[in-house]
Amino acid sequence: MKVAYYSPLPPSRSGIADYSALLLPALRERVDVVVAEQGKRAPSADVALYHVGNDPDAHGWIVDALHKRPGVVVLHEYVLHHLISGITIGRGDGRGYLDAMERELGVAGRLLGLGVLDNLLPLLWETQPERFPLAGTILDDARGLIVHSDFVAREARRAGYGGPLWRIPHPAWPMHDVTPADDVSGDPLIGCFGFLNMNKRIPELLQAFASLRETRPGARLLLAGAAGERFDLSRRLERLGLRDGITRLDYVPEERMWSLMAACDVLVNLRFPTMGETSGSVIRGLSLGKAIVVSDVGWFSEIPCEVVLKVLVDDYEVPMLEAALGFAADHAAELGANARAYVEREHDLSHVADAYAAALESAAGGDAVDDAVLWRIAEAAAEVGIDDVAALARAARESGIIE
Amino acid sequence: MRVVVAAPQVPFVRGGAEVMAEDLVNALRARGHEAELVTMPFKWYPGARVLDQAFLWRLADLTESDGRAIDRVIATKFPAYCVRHPNKVAWVLHQFRQAYDYDRTELGQFSEEPFDRATRHAVERLDKVALGEARRVFATSRNVANRLKRFNDIDAEVLPHPPQTLDYRTAEPEGYVFSVGRLDRAKRLDLLIEAAKHGSFRVVIAGVGPDEERLRGLANGNVEFLGRVDDAELTDLYGRCSAVYYAPIDEDFGMVPYEAFLAEKPVLTTTDAGGPLEVVEDRRTGVVVAPDAEDLARGAAYLTGHVDEAKAWGRAGRSIAERVTWDACVDALLS
Numbered sequence: 001m002k003v004a005y006y007s008p009l010p011p012s013r014s015g016i017a018d019y020s021a022l023l024l025p026a027l028r029e030r031v032d033v034v035v036a037e038q039g040k041r042a043p044s045a046d047v048a049l050y051h052v053g054n055d056p057d058a059h060g061w062i063v064d065a066l067h068k069r070p071g072v073v074v075l076h077e078y079v080l081h082h083l084i085s086g087i088t089i090g091r092g093d094g095r096g097y098l099d100a101m102e103r104e105l106g107v108a109g110r111l112l113g114l115g116v117l118d119n120l121l122p123l124l125w126e127t128q129p130e131r132f133p134l135a136g137t138i139l140d141d142a143r144g145l146i147v148h149s150d151f152v153a154r155e156a157r158r159a160g161y162g163g164p165l166w167r168i169p170h171p172a173w174p175m176h177d178v179t180p181a182d183d184v185s186g187d188p189l190i191g192c193f194g195f196l197n198m199n200k201r202i203p204e205l206l207q208a209f210a211s212l213r214e215t216r217p218g219a220r221l222l223l224a225g226a227a228g229e230r231f232d233l234s235r236r237l238e239r240l241g242l243r244d245g246i247t248r249l250d251y252v253p254e255e256r257m258w259s260l261m262a263a264c265d266v267l268v269n270l271r272f273p274t275m276g277e278t279s280g281s282v283i284r285g286l287s288l289g290k291a292i293v294v295s296d297v298g299w300f301s302e303i304p305c306e307v308v309l310k311v312l313v314d315d316y317e318v319p320m321l322e323a324a325l326g327f328a329a330d331h332a333a334e335l336g337a338n339a340r341a342y343v344e345r346e347h348d349l350s351h352v353a354d355a356y357a358a359a360l361e362s363a364a365g366g367d368a369v370d371d372a373v374l375w376r377i378a379e380a381a382a383e384v385g386i387d388d389v390a391a392l393a394r395a396a397r398e399s400g401i402i403e
Numbered sequence: 404m405r406v407v408v409a410a411p412q413v414p415f416v417r418g419g420a421e422v423m424a425e426d427l428v429n430a431l432r433a434r435g436h437e438a439e440l441v442t443m444p445f446k447w448y449p450g451a452r453v454l455d456q457a458f459l460w461r462l463a464d465l466t467e468s469d470g471r472a473i474d475r476v477i478a479t480k481f482p483a484y485c486v487r488h489p490n491k492v493a494w495v496l497h498q499f500r501q502a503y504d505y506d507r508t509e510l511g512q513f514s515e516e517p518f519d520r521a522t523r524h525a526v527e528r529l530d531k532v533a534l535g536e537a538r539r540v541f542a543t544s545r546n547v548a549n550r551l552k553r554f555n556d557i558d559a560e561v562l563p564h565p566p567q568t569l570d571y572r573t574a575e576p577e578g579y580v581f582s583v584g585r586l587d588r589a590k591r592l593d594l595l596i597e598a599a600k601h602g603s604f605r606v607v608i609a610g611v612g613p614d615e616e617r618l619r620g621l622a623n624g625n626v627e628f629l630g631r632v633d634d635a636e637l638t639d640l641y642g643r644c645s646a647v648y649y650a651p652i653d654e655d656f657g658m659v660p661y662e663a664f665l666a667e668k669p670v671l672t673t674t675d676a677g678g679p680l681e682v683v684e685d686r687r688t689g690v691v692v693a694p695d696a697e698d699l700a701r702g703a704a705y706l707t708g709h710v711d712e713a714k715a716w717g718r719a720g721r722s723i724a725e726r727v728t729w730d731a732c733v734d735a736l737l738s
Contacts (some may be wrong), residue, residue: 001515001516001517001520046517047517358524358527361517361520361521361524362521362524362525362528364520364521365516365518365519365520365521365522366521366524366525368517368521369451369454369518369521369522372450372451373451373454373455373458376455396458399458399461400461400528400529400532400533401457401458401461401529403528
């Protein structure tokens with residue numbers, strides 16, 4: 001069976017590119033894969049697989065291909081407002097944006113969209129994208145859907161997606177010897193990796209860390225990742241008197257990131273609001289057997305409590321976060337062992353690749369199988385005077401015979 | 404209790420599964436229950452036909468009969484366990500193995516074409532739904548339970564069933580290795596026939612099946628084919644043999660080792676035989692060798708040449724087989 005594979009790939013700097021770089025070799029051992037390239041003719045295949053994320057630059061061409069030829073969609077995050085606005089308004093297609101808003105919220109959505117187009121409302125993808133995910137237009141063309149979390153599965157069903165759906169965990173990177181970086185240290189050393197913005201709860205993290213430093217003056221926070229345009233980190237650090245306790249690094253290449261993570265005692269990965277995303281950074285931390293603190297939202301909530309420490313996003317977030325960081329540092333070995341066992345059990349690359357192959361095989365031939373079964377049932381029914389094919393199809397679907 | 408035993412039937416084919424279903428009905432009746440065997444024909448080819456037939460089971464209404472409720476349904480095989488009933492118990496002899504461990508082997512039936520691959524996954528999906536509905540899932544061996552866990556993530560309790568009720572007896576061994584069962588490739592009789600060319604022991608084979616002509620073509624003068632035998636002949640053949648051969652590839656369970664043990668005979672099997680290895684232990688209840696004709700010949704020669712040891716191992720097997728009773732099975736299935 002041949003699969004046309006649509007995804008950003010390295011050197012593109014995105015979590016989905018890293019994801020595909022990890023998955024592709026394992027998937028190629030199971031099915032025949034042709035990687036589609038932007039700007040080139042679509043490869044012919046039995047089924048097409050589209051990795052969809054929220055970045056219009058990385059995923060716009062993939063969505064275009066999906067609209068031309070429906071196939072299996074991997075929904076890496078549920079909130080796609082930025083993607084949809086980018087491939088509609090960003091291309092001068094305001095009507096497309098209005099259609100997407102209407103698909104989401106009916107006439108009210110269309111009116112809101114008009115408000116955005118006429119500069120009467122703030123840009124929704126910047127201010128409150130989680131309220132208007134706009135995944136509907138993607139789901140409409142999905143002949144099968146792969147998600148990484150129950151959270152996204154629920155949201156997709158709530159949006160009316162009724163087709164086959166597979167929940168396949170994010171694969172873990174096979175562990176190799178990682179030498180901890182020796183140019184960073186702390187007692188404890190707490191690491192936060194990835195793009196830094198309000199959504200990652202950096203202000204709350206800095207407040208909690210400042211409090212932690214009062215009882216643990218040797219603590220250090222490593223912030224590694226590019227900062228958002230409107231996020232003035234330096235001023236915040238100054239205000240909290242944290243200049244000494246912080247090590248700040250911009251984007252770090254993959255190998256360096258592993259090494260820095262390995263040097264940390266605790267990793268922290270906060271989120272709110274969630275866009276339904278899975279965190280490759282958390283998966284890496286679990287693989288390294290690290291104690292990890294996360295926000296109790298979306299996919300992060302689905303990780304077992306004995307594996308990560310989860311902090312609710314509420315009025316007590318900062319003190320709870322401070323306590324969680326301290327607890328994680330004191331129980332790093334135990335939490336780390338749980339993390340490693342969990343990731344080996346749930347995120348094993350070969351199991352993930354098996355699940356992908358099974359999903360793709362089902363998607364490629366599933367409709368034909370359903371049609372064949374229905375045809376024979378309808379034929380037999382017609383011979384005895386039952387010609388309500390729709391009722392037969394419902395019965396077959398309801399009984400689990402067809403999807 | 405009113406109990407239905409649901410089992411598929413392949414017309415004109417009778418084997419261990421059919422015997423087991425009938426014995427279960429008899430065991431239930433013997434304990435005062437109203438029991439009935441309900442069956443439908445099963446033809447697993449071509450392609451998606453298996454799904455049509457699963458649909459027939461899904462449509463069957465076994466909630467009541469003649470105005471009275473049916474209290475429990477005990478289903479034994481795919482697609483019979485697809486039947487819907489609020490008190491369904493699955494006692495899985497095996498799944499539709501072509502969709503699982505046989506897939507992409509010479510015993511499989513699904514090609515690499517998208518239609519076939521999707522059919523295989525549809526069977527897997529359906530199993531998950533149908534077995535997920537059961538109030539309890541039992542497997543007749545650890546091997547079957549492991550497959551349910553591995554392929555469907557279903558936890559099954561292991562509940563072996565007794566072999567067919569016959570007048571098992573033992574007699575002095577007469578130097579032959581006995582095999583009984585359907586003659587098909589999965590039973591791997593060609594290995595035994597090949598082994599007979601490497602040794603001086605005799606082989607006696609009872610049973611009929613689609614592979615018979617090929618097997619006869621492979622055999623030398625040491626091998627005797629008896630065709631179908633009746634119950635009296637069967638117990639006589641068990642009683643007089645030196646050992647019983649049973650080495651299908653990764654077998655689900657297999658009644659043959661239990662029958663051999665009840666006749667106090669050791670079992671000759673292979674390291675990849677699956678279910679039989681749960682009761683056949685090397686040099687305690689039989690001989691376990693690599694799946695290789697020469698190794699098998701050495702194993703058979705040992706069993707035919709060391710009569711006292713072979714008898715002792717057969718007796719050890721008997722004590723294992725006697726622990727598996729219908730009382731225990733019925734209690735578990737109706738609890």
